[in-house]
Amino acid sequence: MTDLSQESMRGRGIITLVIAMKRIMKTLIVGMIAGSLGFAAGCGGVVASPKTILMSTKPHDGMVSSYRRLYPLHLPAGLKMYQIEYWSHHVQVEALLTEPLQAGQYPLLVNLHGGWVLGPHPHDNFGYTPTDAASLASEGLVELYPEYQGYGGSSGPTAGIRTDFINTQEAMKIAMEFGEVKVHDTYLWGYSLGGGLALMTAGWDHQVRAVVAVSPFVGLTDTVAFWRLHPKLGGPSGNPNEAQNFIRVFGSDAQGQAYRLRSPDPKAIQAPILLLQGTADQRVLWQTVQMFAGQMKKDHKPVTLILYPGGHHGLHHKYARASAAAIAHWFQRYGLNLGDVRF
Secondary structure, rough: OOOOHHHHHHHHHHHHHHHHHOOOOOOOEEEEEEOOOOOOOOOOOOOOOOOOOOEOOOOOOOOEEEEEEEEEOOOOOOEEEEEEEEEEEOOEEEEEEEEOOOOEEEEEEEOOOOOOOEEEEEEEOOOOHHHHHHHOOOOEEEEEEEEEEOOOOOOOOOHHHHHHHHHHHHHHHHHHOOOOEEEEEEEEEEEEEHHHHHHHHHHOOOOOOEEEOOOOOOOOHHHHHHHHOOOOOOOOOOHHHHHHHHHHOOOOOOOOOOHOOOOOOHHOOOOOOOEEEEEEOOOHHOOOOOOOOHHHHHHOOOOEEEOOOOOOOOHHHHHHHHHHHHHHHHHOOOOHHHHHHOO
């Protein structure tokens, strides 16, 4: 965009993105709740399947158990939204999906919210509501909002990052079958725990084109390794008990399988990664994110780290506009034109 009208549109678009992002900035990590959103099931009855998809009313991981179309307020006129219930890890899990009304092939943007690193914890309403999804929905792409087990409309207690990762994998596979998704055109966007899930997912799915991780939890391995080097700084939120709790649950070998299953692998990631992190974050130590970025660079992986001096968890308030612009520009750089689509 070069002319003034286009720049003005982009500016208004970034403001729109900032407002929408406020709904998902208050993320959770290692049991520390930064906010809680009520879950709304939406309205609308069962509708005919947009495609022929495999369904099962009995536990069958990777299959849809039910779905319905929702009609939340403020959903853009050119989009439709579905509430999808699917089986994952033998539990019925929910995901929301928005897509254009017009048939076609569209990029997939996966939105990953924060949560509890370890489980189990009681069912938590934190996550994406239909209202949240409607505020973020954009024409010209399919957007997926996995809830993970124990969040929003999903069943059971929260189960921790490993199960959340499995839930995300299953949800993405279903979105590929259910939605109007263009093959090999997937993007990931996560906050806090969701940022860690985005990094883990990028290592699993090498078709991902670009990733944004905001205030990301970079995994159990790096958390314990950093704590051992800097015990006075403590765990992810400066509390040494958090890193010690990982050791209590999973043992002392931070390179062992239990840790690897709950941590992103820099060597496995091929997609370009944008890490956004505030230096005053009280839930994720910025040094752990810097350490992860250093590992990626050492492995010659495409990564960019932007540190925001004095920025807090989620980079809301004074850095909301700057981080929103960084996100939009990053995705546009790799083919997802949020400046044209979302704004």
